[in-house]
Amino acid sequence: MAGSGTDGGEGIIGTGSPELDAILFGGLPANRVYLVEGNPGTGKTTLAMQFLLEGLKTGESGMYVAISETPRELRSIAASHGWTLDGILIYELLGSEDSLDVDAQYSMFHPSEVELGATTKGVLEFVEKHKPRRIAFDSLSELRLLAQNPLRYRRQILALKQFFAGRDCTVLLLDDRTSNHEDLQVQSIAHGVISLESIASEYGDERRRLRIRKLRGRQYMAGYHDFEIVPGGLAIYPRKSLVPSEPHGSSQFLKSGNQSLDRLLGDGISPGTSALLLGPAGTGKSSCATLYAISAASRGERAAMFTFDESVETLMQRAEGLGMDLAPHVESGRIDIHKIDPGEVSPGEFAHMVRKACKARDGEGPVSVVVIDSLNGYLASMPEERFLTMQLHELLSYLSAAGIVTFLVVTQHGMLGATMSTPVDASYLADAVILFRYFEAQGEIRQAISVVKKRSGSHERTIREFSMRNGCIAVGEPLREFQGVLGGIPNYRGTAAKLMEKTDG
Numbered sequence: 001m002a003g004s005g006t007d008g009g010e011g012i013i014g015t016g017s018p019e020l021d022a023i024l025f026g027g028l029p030a031n032r033v034y035l036v037e038g039n040p041g042t043g044k045t046t047l048a049m050q051f052l053l054e055g056l057k058t059g060e061s062g063m064y065v066a067i068s069e070t071p072r073e074l075r076s077i078a079a080s081h082g083w084t085l086d087g088i089l090i091y092e093l094l095g096s097e098d099s100l101d102v103d104a105q106y107s108m109f110h111p112s113e114v115e116l117g118a119t120t121k122g123v124l125e126f127v128e129k130h131k132p133r134r135i136a137f138d139s140l141s142e143l144r145l146l147a148q149n150p151l152r153y154r155r156q157i158l159a160l161k162q163f164f165a166g167r168d169c170t171v172l173l174l175d176d177r178t179s180n181h182e183d184l185q186v187q188s189i190a191h192g193v194i195s196l197e198s199i200a201s202e203y204g205d206e207r208r209r210l211r212i213r214k215l216r217g218r219q220y221m222a223g224y225h226d227f228e229i230v231p232g233g234l235a236i237y238p239r240k241s242l243v244p245s246e247p248h249g250s251s252q253f254l255k256s257g258n259q260s261l262d263r264l265l266g267d268g269i270s271p272g273t274s275a276l277l278l279g280p281a282g283t284g285k286s287s288c289a290t291l292y293a294i295s296a297a298s299r300g301e302r303a304a305m306f307t308f309d310e311s312v313e314t315l316m317q318r319a320e321g322l323g324m325d326l327a328p329h330v331e332s333g334r335i336d337i338h339k340i341d342p343g344e345v346s347p348g349e350f351a352h353m354v355r356k357a358c359k360a361r362d363g364e365g366p367v368s369v370v371v372i373d374s375l376n377g378y379l380a381s382m383p384e385e386r387f388l389t390m391q392l393h394e395l396l397s398y399l400s401a402a403g404i405v406t407f408l409v410v411t412q413h414g415m416l417g418a419t420m421s422t423p424v425d426a427s428y429l430a431d432a433v434i435l436f437r438y439f440e441a442q443g444e445i446r447q448a449i450s451v452v453k454k455r456s457g458s459h460e461r462t463i464r465e466f467s468m469r470n471g472c473i474a475v476g477e478p479l480r481e482f483q484g485v486l487g488g489i490p491n492y493r494g495t496a497a498k499l500m501e502k503t504d505g
Contacts, residue, residue, distance in 0.1 A: 308377020
């Protein structure tokens with residue numbers, strides 16, 4: 001994923017975006033012509049500037065051919081990102097003063113009077129004189145209007161390609177798709193095609209995504225990749241990250257510190273596995289996940305918590321009420337809490353946030369525990385996405401390969417009995433499933449906990465009473481006198497035994 005270098009004798013140059021270079025498995029083959037297409041406002045100009053500025057860093061001269069933007073507008077765009085275009089040649093195809101001249105306007109917009117080649121002659125002469133190594137041509141829409149017919153337009157693009165082919169320069173042709181149809185002609189001519197899209201959602205921020213449609217002779221990461229336009233350029237979130245060469249999480253089994261809860265899960269939760277905490281609202285799922293995060297922090301490891309449903313302050317107050325003080329671990333940096341704003345995040349951005357949070361920091365090791373609370377919020381914040389389960393599978397595969405224990409919290413709809421439903425079936429993705437339930441007994445609403453699945457190691461198959469009171473989480477003895485606890489309405493088959501007679505704090 002290098003920005004510049006060589007690959008098998010063919011020069012590979014960086015695009016100015018490390019993430020895009022990762023998608024391209026290193027960068028773009030040098031001395032080729034590439035098409036960057038997308039509707040107005042999708043970030044083509046910003047990407048082109050990043051490309052040219054990256055060239056300056058490596059000693060490659062750059063040239064921006066401005067047809068639809070004035071030099072002043074280009075410098076303003078660059079300034080909004082904290083950049084300066086000093087050192088980049090800007091060639092304006094039609095000068096600002098000449099554009100007010102009637103004859104100049106006719107020569108630009110009436111090709112019947114002036115040949116199309118005359119409008120690009122100055123560009124080619126400028127290239128011959130300055131010999132830039134990188135060129136951004138913005139945009140093809142004006143040339144398409146001048147050509148007036150597809151055959152003439154194709155010939156002109158072919159002529160440009162042939163001209164640049166022998167001049168040791170890499171060219172980005174920007175196309176804003178103002179024509180009524182997708183321009184397959186230019187796509188067929190270009191060595192590679194980068195497509196940018198902007199999709200407006202019914203609620204929340206719009207989603208931008210990038211796709212490599214074509215790259216001759218090289219592999220690349222296929223599919224759509226989410227991105228944002230932020231100060232500093234395009235923030236691109238690759239659809240999937242390269243799997244770590246070796247696990248960097250903890251090698252120890254993770255235990256909660258609660259003896260009865262740990263007995264339910266056998267020897268604890270093994271590194272590189274995921275646990276699904278499933279049950280109705282208020283049954284203690286988030287509290288249990290927090291308990292495991294604190295346990296990891298207490299033994300000197302790091303944990304990252306991503307909360308969709310409650311604020312950081314509420315999370316910390318709730319934990320403190322149960323005797324779990326998050327504050328010291330948050331202050332020390334052993335636990336990072338990330339509040340996710342619903343409607344403002346895309347699946348790719350969220351996966352990128354998780355991967356970034358898991359990396360080691362100065363003086364600290366990588367994260368060993370990740371908590372996502374909850375998948376309900378994850379689904380609700382991206383209601384128009386259709387492949388969230390597949391995206392979640394890719395994220396869990398990465399975390400598993402990194403040796404990280406992942407807790408997924410899912411809140412079921414409904415409270416008791418057969419009326420409960422699950423918004424997403426993630427049970428097949430998880431290595432362990434911990435089930436939380438309400439049940440009615442002796443005129444009270446009580447809670448139960450059980451482990452219904454664990455792929456690695458043994459676990460108890462009992463159903464125990466579970467409570468969060470008196471400042472602690474308590475797990476009682478198995479509910480052997482009851483039948484039908486998981487259904488919410490059990491039958492009592494024992495004597496006058498008392499529930500929660502023996503607990504382990």
